[in-house]
Amino acid sequence: MKVSLRFEQTSCRLRLDGLPDLSAGQGPEVIGILSGWQLALAGHTELEGKREHLEALLQVVLPYTRHLVSGVPRRFGAEGNPVQIEPVAENGSPTRHRLRLFSSQPDTPPLELRFDDAELSDLVRCLDQLRLDPRVQLGFSLPPERPLPRREILERIPLRQRLFSPVAAATALAITASIGLMVPVPRRPTAPSISPSATPAAPLSPPLRNP
């Protein structure tokens, strides 16, 4: 009755143990109730956990990878979440990824794993196999893949580069305005003054006609 499934990728091996949920009408080879899982990563300690830990791992690692593909990696997993992942930039070496796992046992320090891109992609491929396998029906709620909005993409562009255009525009406007101020204002043409000489000499009385 017990079902075991294995998902493997070069440096990563994930094993699920569980039972079919017969009340939900699942077949004998389906895992509907997870009794345990083990994740073996080459060069790291083997991880074990319950259903909620596996769900937390999927909910953190998959969105992190989604952001990494768009070139804007950022931390996933809020304080208090059992799984956290963030990019770590090290001098002279490519960006690595730090996965921190917090145990539910009190007074246990978090387990910290560092991956390079290759190890992370192995893990992601294993998790992809798991979520796409029709034999795994655990009903995990995973965030759908969505295009990133503009404000998240802007983080990819360095602040200096982002500010260059508006600052250049403001400077150009200030220079143009100050040059404009230096140009003398043309004098207004004086209004013609009313003087007797300017008034037409109109005869006060009509000229006498010669008879």
Place this chain on the structure above:
Amino acid sequence: MADAPLTNPERASGISRRGLERLDLMLLSVEALDLNGGEAMLWMAGQLGFSDLFPNRVELWKRRCFNPLRLACRRGQLSEPETDALINLLCALADRLYPMLRQLLSSAEPAAVTAERWGLFQKRLEELVRERLNPRRGGVQKLLDPTAGPPLRLQLIQGLAFGAGTGGFDRLKASLMDATA
């Protein structure tokens, strides 16, 4: 999640020109990694059931020419089934090349060997870029630039590695539909 909620046959493709540019650059990277990439692409399209959309090299090339960086660039937009087919094709090709992508990204191997692999990839990609893309475009100059080029090439390889296989389709498609900065 494989039959993506992102896909809607009644809608025009939501992929911007920048997304089409990245899609074609990733296909170009596949060709740089695999010397027989052009033939493999056509064979894979047949295997995936896209023979109607891409019956020959010319039809495939015409779709790829929507990349604004191309020498023979086409205007307009691709339809959603066409972009989906191209992304599916890319995911399948990346899946096939995954061992090579992994080697490029791995830090476990000697640095000299990794540098040699990246050098070979860079050389082939540059040859393809000079042959097919417009050298006057800023994006092409950046790709060939000795300082700005390596991070761009790394991002292309990362995109291929994390988008490889059926599971990568949604991830890759969503990233190609990102808003333009």
